[in-house]
Amino acid sequence: MKASELRNKTEAELREELISLRREQFNLRMQRGSGQAPRPHEFQRVRKDIARIKTILGEKAAAGEMA
Known part of the structure; x- marks a missing residue:
């Protein structure tokens, strides 16, 4: 994921993406555990x-x- 792609997204889309990544991070930790x-x-x-x-x-x- 590139920063330029993220800058084109709205704040709501970024927050949804953040939640998705946090879930993925949690799942990776659980798999490792x-x-x-x-x-x-x-x-x-x-x-x-x-x-x-x-x-x-x-x-x-x-x-x-x-602004």
Whole structure:
């Protein structure tokens, strides 16, 4: 997921995507805890995507305050 793609989405769409990624992160943790051992790079991908979305939501909030 690229930041440029995320910037084109509305705030509501970003919040939905964030919820989806948090669920995926939870499911990955549960799989690791039960011994299924998902691919390690998936943890990093989800974590970075969550950070990207939170950054863009912050940017949109700051732009809304200034406007």
